[in-house]
Amino acid sequence: MVFDEKNTLSPLLIALWLMLACGLYISSIPFLGNIRIDAVALLIIFLGLYRPASLSLNLAFFAGLMQDLVALAPLGQHALGLTVVAFILHYLHDEARLLNRVMQWVLVLGCLILLKFLSSWITALSLGILPGLAAYGSALVTSLLWPLLLALALRQPRVRRPAS
Amino acid sequence: MANDRHLFRRGPASVNALMFFAFVCAFLLAINYLTDWLDPVRTRVLNLVSPLYQVTNIPQELRQWGDANFASREALLVEVQELRDQNLILQGRVATMATLSAENTRLRQLLNVAELVEQRVLITEMIGVPPGSEVHRLIIDKGAGQSLFVGQPVIDADGLIGQVTRVADDYSEVLMITDRSHAVPVQSLRSGTRAIAEGAGDNFLRLRNLPVTTDVQTGDTLVTSGLGGRFPKGYPVGQITSVAIEDGSPFLEVLVEPAASLQTTRHLLLLFSDRQTRSLAPE
Numbered sequence: 266m267v268f269d270e271k272n273t274l275s276p277l278l279i280a281l282w283l284m285l286a287c288g289l290y291i292s293s294i295p296f297l298g299n300i301r302i303d304a305v306a307l308l309i310i311f312l313g314l315y316r317p318a319s320l321s322l323n324l325a326f327f328a329g330l331m332q333d334l335v336a337l338a339p340l341g342q343h344a345l346g347l348t349v350v351a352f353i354l355h356y357l358h359d360e361a362r363l364l365n366r367v368m369q370w371v372l373v374l375g376c377l378i379l380l381k382f383l384s385s386w387i388t389a390l391s392l393g394i395l396p397g398l399a400a401y402g403s404a405l406v407t408s409l410l411w412p413l414l415l416a417l418a419l420r421q422p423r424v425r426r427p428a429s
Numbered sequence: 430m431a432n433d434r435h436l437f438r439r440g441p442a443s444v445n446a447l448m449f450f451a452f453v454c455a456f457l458l459a460i461n462y463l464t465d466w467l468d469p470v471r472t473r474v475l476n477l478v479s480p481l482y483q484v485t486n487i488p489q490e491l492r493q494w495g496d497a498n499f500a501s502r503e504a505l506l507v508e509v510q511e512l513r514d515q516n517l518i519l520q521g522r523v524a525t526m527a528t529l530s531a532e533n534t535r536l537r538q539l540l541n542v543a544e545l546v547e548q549r550v551l552i553t554e555m556i557g558v559p560p561g562s563e564v565h566r567l568i569i570d571k572g573a574g575q576s577l578f579v580g581q582p583v584i585d586a587d588g589l590i591g592q593v594t595r596v597a598d599d600y601s602e603v604l605m606i607t608d609r610s611h612a613v614p615v616q617s618l619r620s621g622t623r624a625i626a627e628g629a630g631d632n633f634l635r636l637r638n639l640p641v642t643t644d645v646q647t648g649d650t651l652v653t654s655g656l657g658g659r660f661p662k663g664y665p666v667g668q669i670t671s672v673a674i675e676d677g678s679p680f681l682e683v684l685v686e687p688a689a690s691l692q693t694t695r696h697l698l699l700l701f702s703d704r705q706t707r708s709l710a711p712e
Binding site (some may be wrong): 279288289290291292293294295298299301322326329334336338339340342343344345348349352357384385387390391397400403 | 446447451453454455456457458460462467471474475478481482484485486488489492536557558559560561562563566568602653692
């Protein structure tokens with residue numbers, strides 16, 4: 266996929282990615298225990314940074330509701346966090362793309378921690394107890410996949426040179 | 430112009446839009462926590478999403494399949510020998526249990542205890558664990574079609590797992606005893622002390638509101654007390670791992686490690702209790 270800020274992605278393609286991300290989110294990864302890869306959040310952050318024309322608050326909210334449904338979580342728990350992150354990225358994407366890869370990874374980790382923080386507080390409001398630091402393990406593991414996602418999504422297509 | 434046809438068109442990310450979505454989320458969460466209006470929807474969603482859990486559980490199943498199929502012959506022989514030994518011990522216990530059961534029935538008749546509770550079980554398999562470390566739940570492959578009901582106790586070979594909290598057509602959701610919203614009445618096998626074991630998250634339970642003079646010790650085995658009528662009496666719940674007294678507090682801080690293998694177990698048992706009332710007339 267070649268980076269082009271103004272070019273929007275097809276809704277069908279986004280819907281397909283979203284379904285795949287939801288599937289990955291509920292997948293149990295061997296040896297990781299309860300830690301899950303928050304692929305939906307990663308997708309929203311990627312769209313927010315590299316395809317901002319494709320990411321609206323509506324899409325982020327809808328993605329969050331889908332994530333709530335597949336995770337059998339209360340409706341709104343993930344939707345709120347993803348909408349807030351999409352809102353922040355709307356104002357940050359220009360500066361964020363100028364950052365080097367390490368700083369960009371830190372930004373992604375920050376977004377994932379913010380998502381987890383909001384989700385944890387919503388859980389705390391119902392259960393009365395705030396989850397411990399171990400709950401943020403999934404944010405760290407998910408952020409480690411950011412370089413891989415960039416490498417796959419932003420790879421340049423091979424152009425065959427005409428035979429001279 | 431082409432952008433106008435897009436389903437998720439990008440609009441201005443205004444603060445008003447953010448506030449609107451935040452309000453919608455707060456409204457949905459309030460409905461979820463304060464009412465049961467969304468329960469039918471959530472049951473329907475459980476039915477739709479559970480097959481997806483079965484698919485996404487394939488990596489774990491592949492790993493278990495690999496562990497089972499690529500084990501060395503020596504390891505398998507050792508395992509077979511261990512299972513034979515275990516079987517021998519269990520057969521011995523069953524023989525003792527038959528005598529004890531008959532003796533128990535005679536004693537009940539002598540005491541004129543009218544109610545006998547017999548347990549019928551159904552084997553089920555765990556097909557997935559919903560994400561979220563804060564909430565301890567499982568999805569199992571049995572549902573209303575197999576006469577499951579909300580509140581049904583679930584155990585494994587070692588002890589109590591939890592109870593069924595949502596039943597769909599072919600799948601159900603189980604809330605584990607370690608969940609923070611779960612509580613189970615327990616009794617110490619050593620001293621007979623009764624208490625309520627609440628889930629503490631992080632694979633532990635906690636006994637709350639026990640006065641400092643209560644007779645509990647590290648190593649005590651806790652079983653279900655049967656009070657409340659939801660869980661049958663006598664199933665192992667866990668073992669006390671620490672008893673502490675906080676400064677200035679009139680209560681003990683007691684931590685309990687669950688007896689059941691909550692993190693690793695795959696095959697579970699659902700308990701059905703058939704209450705049979707017998708009129709025991711003295712002879």
